Amino acid sequence: EMSEQLARLKGIKNGERVNVSSPRGALECTAIVTKRFQPFKIGGADIHQVGIPWHFGWVKPVNGQEESANLLTPATGDPNTRIPETKAFMVNVAKI
Amino acid sequence: MSKSFLVDTTLCTACRGCQVACKQWHDLPAEETVNRGSYQNPADLSFDTYKLVRMREEVVDGKLRWLFFPDQCRHCVEPPCQDTAGDESAIFTNASTGAVMYTANTRNLDAGEIRQSCPYDIPRQAKDGTIAKCDMCNDRVENGLEPACVKVCPTGAMNFGDRDDIMELAQKHLAAAQKKFPNATLLDPDDVRTVYLVGFDPNFYHEYAVASATEYGISRHAALRKMFRPLTGIVSQLG
Numbered sequence: 001e002m003s004e005q006l007a008r009l010k011g012i013k014n015g016e017r018v019n020v021s022s023p024r025g026a027l028e029c030t031a032i033v034t035k036r037f038q039p040f041k042i043g044g045a046d047i048h049q050v051g052i053p054w055h056f057g058w059v060k061p062v063n064g065q066e067e068s069a070n071l072l073t074p075a076t077g078d079p080n081t082r083i084p085e086t087k088a089f090m091v092n093v094a095k096i
Numbered sequence: 097m098s099k100s101f102l103v104d105t106t107l108c109t110a111c112r113g114c115q116v117a118c119k120q121w122h123d124l125p126a127e128e129t130v131n132r133g134s135y136q137n138p139a140d141l142s143f144d145t146y147k148l149v150r151m152r153e154e155v156v157d158g159k160l161r162w163l164f165f166p167d168q169c170r171h172c173v174e175p176p177c178q179d180t181a182g183d184e185s186a187i188f189t190n191a192s193t194g195a196v197m198y199t200a201n202t203r204n205l206d207a208g209e210i211r212q213s214c215p216y217d218i219p220r221q222a223k224d225g226t227i228a229k230c231d232m233c234n235d236r237v238e239n240g241l242e243p244a245c246v247k248v249c250p251t252g253a254m255n256f257g258d259r260d261d262i263m264e265l266a267q268k269h270l271a272a273a274q275k276k277f278p279n280a281t282l283l284d285p286d287d288v289r290t291v292y293l294v295g296f297d298p299n300f301y302h303e304y305a306v307a308s309a310t311e312y313g314i315s316r317h318a319a320l321r322k323m324f325r326p327l328t329g330i331v332s333q334l335g
Contacts, residue, residue: 015133
């Protein structure tokens with residue numbers, strides 16, 4: 001999911017396929033462009049947030065075409081509990 | 097006393113339990129779907145999908161609202177589809193529950209004409225022309241159970257019962273909804289057995305959420321029924 005503002009910046013339309021990538025990996029998915037995401041300002045700069053569910057692919061649908069968000073996540077964790085820090089990180093989003 | 101639904105959309109969270117329960121009870125196949133850029137899936141009702149949670153993101157009075165509308169057959173008190181068909185072996189109303197039922201004989205009807213006659217755009221056809229839609233889980237209701245969608249709803253958005261009780265419940269829900277949503281209304285409550293309560297203008301939810309003011313495609317049968325409407329109105333109010 002992404003904001004309409006980010007979609008406009010990247011030339012992405014609702015329902016279009018996009019590439020999402022991080023230093024660890026990349027995947028292809030479908031963009032949901034929505035008003036429910038809004039950019040926010042940190043230190044005067046516009047920061048854009050995108051959301052991606054983990055369980056949108058790999059085993060279901062049975063065509064096995066969709067991928068796992070874990071391709072992007074950092075393999076870092078809390079040193080005591082080893083709970084993975086998978087939830088928030090930088091990605092690039094690009095029109096295919 | 098016939099039965100009725102109250103669908104309070106202000107309580108709906110779009111969990112789609114109703115959508116799934118309907119499929120499960122009627123043994124309907126799943127439809128292959130793709131991400132179309134919305135969480136609403138499938139895109140529309142079909143011969144295999146009798147219940148669909150429609151989702152619309154609308155800015156109302158400067159505030160973004162995510163509107164959910166669990167669409168289904170309205171089980172009209174005077175069903176235009178039944179009047180247009182004019183064949184009780186294909187489309188009839190169950191005398192005790194008020195459910196508008198479609199049989200396999202609907203394949204002998206003009207499916208396009210039947211769909212056009214519906215103010216809510218509900219009936220859907222299979223390849224062989226048979227038409228299907230929500231049947232009020234009539235088999236469950238006649239055995240003292242609630243329809244599947246009502247049974248599974250976790251928030252109390254879906255309600256079902258004797259028409260009198262539901263009409264009373266609708267007024268209670270309306271009063272409560274109007275505290276948060278001053279423009280809340282009930283949609284066509286006197287004409288249908290599936291009464292929707294919406295918090296905003298019905299047009300925000302779905303093109304066919306409410307019957308439009310203009311009549312269209314009215315058949316000879318329907319026109320005849322309209323001539324006798326004062327009488328049938330009195331009879332239908334008895335239950």
